[in-house]
Amino acid sequence: MRIEHTADHEILITSPTSSRSGQRNFRLNLQLGKWWEQHQALGEAFDSNTGFPLPDSFVLSPDASWVSAAKWDALTMAQQDKFAPVCPEFVVELKSASDSIKTLQAKMLDWLRNGAQLAWLLVPKTKTAYIYRPGQPEAEVVEGFDTALPGETVLPGFRLERRELR
Template structure:
């Protein structure tokens, strides 16, 4: 299963409304749109990646329930980023005050906000360079901390606002730093 990128920009520029209608009319297809306006068709994940995604999500949800600092979002959530992209990270987190500042209408659609934190878990079918481009796009859009976890290479790339990515080979844990205070992800569930 491959990800397909369609560059329709020479022919048509989808408005936000048209993009939302496209998604509504094809609910079985996961669409994203990058900052250049290219349409990205995402394949579903396989069983191993899906299992790891939910295990990772559980750790974030439990931490967030205890800390009450923000809101956790799954991979079905599409965010309208300030740079024009419509992106769906595998997991996202937004500080409570930022989320609650959005109108109810904005929260019900593709929320027009860059998450504070994003996580992408590389599937065997994902192209690593495409994921790195996506992480760079998140940084440019204002995401403060991001983790790109590559199970096959047993590597984690850490993206921080305004800095070059840091690569770690086979880390045991990842720390939420000041963005996710008190959170530590045990990577034994990934490797």
């Protein structure tokens, strides 16, 4: 089980993912990992088991994330060994059948409020991607999984091939 908590210390418990969701999450992390192998100097990538204590007291765990080298290297080794007190610049949430879309959309806004620069909510069932950026009142909605999502300036050169997440 994954346990997160809100700023009000409300405990959020998520059951383990289904086989298909686990398969998709693996493929998502594999793509991010391949990009990271070529761009290690830019920062660190993390999987869904990583919890981040955020400035507003939330502790959240995205399905995949990336923290810049500047933020990561500013942490002490002791901070890196525990729940690193840093908000990833890039986060991805992959909706599974048991997830609530409204809860995940709210979570994406929590990430932005705490410092994320690019946040993706991917919904395989409807083949929809919601792209969140700071300062934008609403998420950009991208339909269909036939096109890749670019990492923009946050992850230069990264392109998520969504068709691999079907």
